[in-house]
Amino acid sequence: xxxxxxxxxxxxxxxxxxxxxxxxxxxxxxxxxxxxxxxxxxxxxxxxxxxxxxxxxxxxxxxxxxxxxxxxxxxxxxxxxxxxxxxxxxxxxxxxxxxxxxxxxxxxxxxxxxxxxxxxxxxxxxxxxxxxxxxxxxxxxxxxxxxxxxxxxxxxxxxxxxxxxxxxxxxxxxxxxxxxxxxxxxxxxxxxxxxxxxxxxxxxxxxxxxxxxxxxxxxxxxxxxxxxxxxxxxxxxxxxxxxxxxxxxxxxxxxxxxxxxxxxxxxxxxxxxxxxxxxxxxxxxxxxxxxxxxxxxxxxxxxxxxxxxxxxxxxxxxxxxxxxxxxxxxxxxxxxxxxxxxxxxxxxxxxxxxxxxxxxxxxxxxxxxxxxxxxxxxxxxxxxxxxxxxxxxxxxxxxxxxxxxxxxxxxxxxxxxxxxxxxxxxxxxxxxxxxxxxxxxxxxxxxxxxxxxxxxxxxxxxxxxxxxxxxxxxxxxxxxxxxxxxxxxxxxxxxxxxxxxxxxxxxxxxxxxxxxxxxxxxxxxxxxxxxx
Numbered sequence: 001x002x003x004x005x006x007x008x009x010x011x012x013x014x015x016x017x018x019x020x021x022x023x024x025x026x027x028x029x030x031x032x033x034x035x036x037x038x039x040x041x042x043x044x045x046x047x048x049x050x051x052x053x054x055x056x057x058x059x060x061x062x063x064x065x066x067x068x069x070x071x072x073x074x075x076x077x078x079x080x081x082x083x084x085x086x087x088x089x090x091x092x093x094x095x096x097x098x099x100x101x102x103x104x105x106x107x108x109x110x111x112x113x114x115x116x117x118x119x120x121x122x123x124x125x126x127x128x129x130x131x132x133x134x135x136x137x138x139x140x141x142x143x144x145x146x147x148x149x150x151x152x153x154x155x156x157x158x159x160x161x162x163x164x165x166x167x168x169x170x171x172x173x174x175x176x177x178x179x180x181x182x183x184x185x186x187x188x189x190x191x192x193x194x195x196x197x198x199x200x201x202x203x204x205x206x207x208x209x210x211x212x213x214x215x216x217x218x219x220x221x222x223x224x225x226x227x228x229x230x231x232x233x234x235x236x237x238x239x240x241x242x243x244x245x246x247x248x249x250x251x252x253x254x255x256x257x258x259x260x261x262x263x264x265x266x267x268x269x270x271x272x273x274x275x276x277x278x279x280x281x282x283x284x285x286x287x288x289x290x291x292x293x294x295x296x297x298x299x300x301x302x303x304x305x306x307x308x309x310x311x312x313x314x315x316x317x318x319x320x321x322x323x324x325x326x327x328x329x330x331x332x333x334x335x336x337x338x339x340x341x342x343x344x345x346x347x348x349x350x351x352x353x354x355x356x357x358x359x360x361x362x363x364x365x366x367x368x369x370x371x372x373x374x375x376x377x378x379x380x381x382x383x384x385x386x387x388x389x390x391x392x393x394x395x396x397x398x399x400x401x402x403x404x405x406x407x408x409x410x411x412x413x414x415x416x417x418x419x420x421x422x423x424x425x426x427x428x429x430x431x432x433x434x435x436x437x438x439x440x441x442x443x444x445x446x447x448x449x450x451x452x453x454x455x456x457x458x459x460x461x462x463x464x465x466x467x468x469x470x471x472x473x474x475x476x477x478x479x480x481x482x483x484x485x486x487x488x489x490x491x492x493x494x495x496x497x498x499x500x501x502x503x504x505x506x507x508x509x510x511x512x513x514x515x516x517x518x519x520x521x522x523x524x525x526x527x528x529x530x531x532x
Contacts, residue, residue, distance in 0.1 A: 059094070168227070192259060369386070421516050438505075456517065474502070484506060
């Protein structure tokens, strides 16, 4: 017998045929690659949510965005924007600060009304989409039901695109609902506070005759330190400009010291130029627009987002398209991920990863995830129902939301992730990883596999299993399938029986194990076989 090492590169690879990716992992669930080994992703624990009186309560609506910050007294707060409410979380205590007359979007993305948002040659001349005749609303820009959140000093600023007003909440009066900022633009589609302390709003209202008209390409900024000063004047630093873009603004944010605006087609910079204009709009790149407001995240060096054209990053110098081993082309990725308005992106600083949460059906919330390890370069995916992932600088763990239906009312649970190994309220597949077919020896002769010598670290709470498929030729049905059998941890090797020119293996954990484990460099012992 001759032991053959199974040297399988980290990450999942599904480009082309399975045989063309031999020597790679083909797929799996709830696993990552770390320190030359395969490991399960961390578990999660539910965040306790209580009212101000201490009674247990729930988050109403599907969470789309979160923001954490500290006030001037050092207290930590987390704003939670859902499709129905705006909440503030302090420890386990939650405050519902939703304005009473808020226009909510419902659970499905809708349309954004206004000039320039509908299809060509539809609707009445000189009439914005949606003012008369609902027929010209088809093809309009989407309303995503996404809360845009930022802190203005210790106060929270918030807007949701279905409503368009800018609200402010003060942590010193936590039970008071968020109030409209006097003088702030209406029809807002997003907001951010710049490093120079101007509030920036994308999308605005313009009065045309008797109508208030949305201008989704308009960018407006307030005077410094004054979120009520929005009128451009000689003695004011407030101002406005219009994006020269085929689409309106969808998300604005701070990255490093820059203020950036992502539209449906490109990336723009709002650059500070000082008196008398204060800001100028600069187009950084086109053909890289964002899929929806939640489809972007960042770390200290990279801005990463999902576009209708694939995955993109910006490092402060240039925009680059990122090729994923999970898809044949960027177009394949775009077709899957950008087909609805619910795709979300989050950062996992503990493991140097970006997470993409997406749905397999345009009509449902995200039910799967993709991981990109931006330092190691590998990709993985799996099954997980999370609508939002947020990794705050002031929290120990990432926090993510699980949407669910409660007798027809959409609600959400919050979880701290990468905590222990338990997986409460999870109904998906257990942890596993499977390889593409691997040639045994040179692949010319039939070889018989007698045992697998595992390089695994198994604690008392986990049990691993191994199974094999054996093949005569590429891209045909397997000659034989060995159902997964428990590893013999005591001996350090497990007896198996099968023969073929190539094999694929599947390593899985028991569904109820909830334990940690590691899979390193395995070997198989083989002998020549006649192939009969």
